[in-house]
Amino acid sequence: MAEGRRGLKGILSNVLRSILQGNFLQRIHADKVFPQIIYIFLLAWLAIFLNIQIEKTMAKVEKNKEKLEETEIHHAQKTVEYVSLGRLSTVKELLEEKGSEVGIPDKPAARIDK
Amino acid sequence: MNMAEEKNTKKGGDRMSKILYGFYVLCLLSFFVIAARIIGIMAGYEPDNRIARFFRPNSRREVLVPTRGRIFDRNGRLLAASTPMYQVTMDCTVLKDRFAAETKDGKGKKDEAEWREKARRLSEGLSRIFKDKTADEYYRQIIRNREEGKMYMKVGHQINYDTLQMIKALPLFNEGQFKGGMRVEAKDTRQYPYGSLARRTIGYVKDNSNSNGNNHIGLEGRYDYVLHGTEGVEYLRLTDNRQTIRDYDSTYTPAKDGDDIRTTLDIDIQDIADNAIRSVVKDNYKKVEGATCVVMDVETGAIRAMVNLSRNAADTSDHELYEQFNYAISTSGEPGSVFKTTTLMSLLEDGKIGLHDSIPTNHGHVPGFSDDAHIWDYERENHTNRISVLHGYEISSNYVFRYLAYRYYGERPKKMIEKLYNYKLGEKYDFDLEGFSSPKIPSPESPSWSGTDLGSVAIGYAVQVTPLHLVTFYNAIANKGRMMKPYLVETVEKDGKVVSKKGPSVLNGQICSRATADTLTKAMMRVTEEGTGKRMLGSSLCTVAGKTGTARIAQGGSGYSDKQGRIQYQGTFVGFFPAEAPKYTCIVTMYSRPGTGILYGGTMPAMAFRKIVDGIIAMDSSNGKVIHRSSAMPSMTAGTAKPAQKGIIRDVRGLGVMDAVYLLENEGYKVTYRGTGHVKVQSPQAGSKAAPGTTVTLTLE
Known part of the structure; x- marks a missing residue:
């Protein structure tokens, strides 16, 4: 038991010593997997970067949604204005304003028999 | 390499490794501090909420409002949209x-003066757009509110999207909410x-969250x-850049737009x-309080028009008519003589009489009722004491039908x-609008x-029906x-595709035989050719079969009589056209103001009916004459465009390019144009003097 504790104590002190000396990774033979460690850091950075880009894109999506909504509103209002010009009485008034003699028919049009 | 160089290299190498080692120790210490801090925060640190809320992802629930169907x-x-x-x-x-806080070198005062100058220019713009106040009035209001510390000032009235863009471009308002205050x-x-x-x-909905009969009007x-439609839900959160995006980790239910x-x-x-x-x-306007009209398609029962016009009861000086009360379905009243057709139908169906059967005139007297003056006139003019059922119907004799x-x-x-009841005159059937009155x-x-x-029922008294019942x-x-x-809704659609079809339905497959229907049509044609409807409908664009009706309105x-002893009348004309092959049935009912005299069905209602008939027939070329190959062309007079004053360019703005070019070239001008659409600008301007041969340039948009 005392040897176990000494073993554990020894391991911990070795770890601490190697960290302070700056050769911890070497002692645990992590130099072989050093590229993988760098790769993991790279992945983490990439994940954060992509997350930021996604958020930026989503913010753009929301802005575009607002623009689309504005366009739809504009279209709807123009449609209403355009349709209101198609009212029979309105057409009659516009024709009269322009001095036209064209007006609403007072009898049905004759048809040519084909 | 000699010993000195080796020593130098070793010394340099030692220094570099010491520097690197020092940097490494610094990073290591930083790591320990950060790790300890993170553990501390995770273990139990409670940040101040006033600050922490800026760092927590702020997810808020947003209700997505559906677009109301058209x-x-x-x-x-x-x-409606x-x-x-x-x-x-x-x-x-x-x-x-x-x-006010910027006192150094008078900068604050200078900025304030600049702001006020922009407010002045803003006021000019607002006055020009809204046209409700002068620029000075707007400016004084803004400055007064600024000095009084008022953070809310309503500007103008409600505006549409285009006008809003114009407002946003005005000075001060174009700087946004925090600088311009917009x-x-x-x-x-x-x-x-x-x-x-x-x-x-068409109707409206006053308060969508509270649906009761008074709030929900018409088809709306x-x-x-x-x-x-159905509301949706989404959750929004702020990004690190303080921008709002949807929180994809939370529930999202899209709104379902209305059909x-x-x-x-x-x-x-x-x-x-x-x-x-x-x-x-x-x-x-002094005589008529309100009017209603329903035009129905004969074959299907589809309602092609429903007009309900009434005066503003609160303001007797207002002569305008407004669509505010649905007389057609909500006014159940005694219909008067138009109801005689039901009596005639019953008699014909039961084989009791024929149109040409005659009855004694009896001086227009039926026990229990006042004498019918029409019969006195008839007896005097025709020197007879018998009257045919047809003639009784033509002149709308109360005596004949009571008898x-x-x-x-x-x-x-x-x-x-x-x-x-067989004719569905006693039934409040299901209809596409709320407020359909029960008949009595x-x-x-x-x-x-x-x-x-x-005797009263036979001539349209003691019963109460709506104009919709009658026209049906x-x-x-x-x-x-x-x-x-009768129905108002054909289909329910979504993005142009039919979701459900309402369509025509039958109330009663046969209320009378075809023979009876034909007989009644003949009788009704006589009303418009010889009877009470002759004056107004005798020369309409097509044959009309109809009936007039005049009734007092019970108070x-x-x-x-009302409390002041005044009587109110309703005059009705109902019929269908063209009589030989009916396409439309129409009823026009007008309600008089109390005490303004009798409103006969054969007068204003028949006149309006005639205008409706002529208008509908004239619009449809299938009612026009057919020119066969062997026929001669009908003579036509050439119409001439209204001539402009000589030497003065007419106004063609708003016209299409073909019309504008035609008019101007007819007057001898040369025309060039650019763009597409309608004429927006013309040069020289309308009203300018110009000799023929002058080039007029049109800008189309």
């Missing part, structure tokens, strides 16, 4: 405190491109469950009917009353039944006895 006429023309309107408000105190409140509103046409029928109210409704209304027929009534009532009712149904009045027909089994009730009954005659249920418990 309403179309039968040809797909837009009758939702668009937002905007109300601009202004926080007049923006930057005021900041400017705030915008959007409110979804319903737009009705055809203005007041069929407004009561009745079909709110179709038009409204569209295609009605049976024909907006051109509606316009014709509306104008017909307004033009007749316009010169008689016939008592003669053939006096022993069993229940039989005649049951016929009325007296029952011989009721204790209140009196000996004169049968007459429509059945036009349809050879087949009674179609509740006080009989037919």
Whole structure:
């Protein structure tokens, strides 16, 4: 038991010593997997970067949604204005304003028999 | 390498490794500090909420409002659509405190003066756009509110999207909310491109969250469950850059937009009917309180037009008519002589009489009733004491129908009353609008039944029916006895595709035989050719079969006179056209102001009916003459465009390019144009003097 504790104590002190000396990774033979460690850091950075880009894109999506909504509103209002010009009485008034003699028919049009 | 160089290299190498080692120790210490801090935060650190809320992902629940469905006429023309309107408000105190705090070198005062100068230019713009106040008035209001510290000032009235963009471009407002003080409140509103046409029928919803009969009016109210749609939910959060995005980790339910409704209304027929009534009532505003008109398609029962016009009861000086109360379905009253057709139908169906059968005139006297003056005139003019049923119908004689009712149904009045139920005149059937009034027909089994009730019912008194009931009954005659249920909604659609079809349905497959229907049609044609409808409808563009009716309006418990002793009348003309092959059935009912005299059905209502007939027939070329190959062309007079003043360029703005070029070249000018669309700008300007041969340039947009 005392040897176990000494073993554990020894391991911990070795770890601490190697960290302070700056050769911890070497002692645990992590130099072989050093590229993988760098790769993991790279992945983490990439994940954060992509997350930021996604958020930026989503913010753009929301802005575009607002623009689309504005366009739809504009279209709807123009449609209403355009349709209101198609009212029979309105057409009659516009024709009269322009001095036209064209007006609403007072009898049905004759048809040519084909 | 000699010993000294080796020593130097070793020393340099030692220094570099010491520096690197030192950097490494620094990183290591930083790591321990950060790790300890993270563990500490995770273990139990509670940050100040006032600060922490800026760092927590702020997820808020947002309700997605669905777009309300649109309403179309039968040809797909837009009758109602939702668009937002905007109300601009202004926080007049923006930057005021900041400017006041900047005392160094008078910068604050200078900035304040600059702000006020922009406010002056803003005021000019607002005055130009809203036209409700002068620029000075706007400026004084802004400055006064600024000095009084008022953060809310309503600017103008509600505006549409285009006007909002113009407002946003004005000085001060173009700097945004925090510098210019501009705030915008959007409110979804319903737009009705055809203005007041069929407004009561199309309807509105006052308060969508509280659905009771008073809030939901017309088709908008009745079909709110179709038009409204379903709300959606989404959660939004702020990014690190303080931008709002959807929180994809939370629930998202998209809003479901409302479905569209295609009605049976024909907006051109509606316009014709509306104008017909307004033009007749316009010169008689003192006499007419309100009017209603329903135009129905004979074959299907589809309602092509429903007009309901009434005066503003609160303001007697206002002569305008408004679509505010639905007389057609909500006014159940005594119809008068138009009801005689039901008596005639019953008699013909039961084989009791023929049109040419004659009855004794008896000086127009039926016991229990006042004598019929029409019979006195008839006896005097024709020197006879017999009158045919047809003639009695033509002149709308009360005596003839009372006599016939008592003669053939006096022993069993229940039989005649049951016929009325067969004609659906006693039934409040399901209809596409709320507020359909229940009709009332007296029952011989009721204790209140009196000996004169049968005679009254025969001529359209003692019963209460709506104009819709009447037009449906007459429509059945036009349809050879087949009674179609009146309806307003054809289909429910989503993005142009039919979701459900309402369509025509039958109320009663045969209220009378075809022979009876034909006989009644003949009788009704005589009314318009020789009878009470001759004056107004004798020379209409097509043959009309119809009936006039004039009735006093009961004033509740006080009989037919109001407290001041005044009597109110309703005049009706109902019929169908063209009589030989009916396409439309129409009813026009007008209600007089109390104490303004009798409003006969053969006068203004018949006049309006005539205008409606002529308008509808004229619009449809299938009613026109057919020119066969071997025929001669009809003579036509060439129309001439209104000539412009010589040497003065006419105004062609707003016209299409073909029309504008035609007009100008006709007057001898040369024309060039650029762009596409309609004429927006012309040069030289309209009204300018120019000799023929001058080039006129049009800018199209």
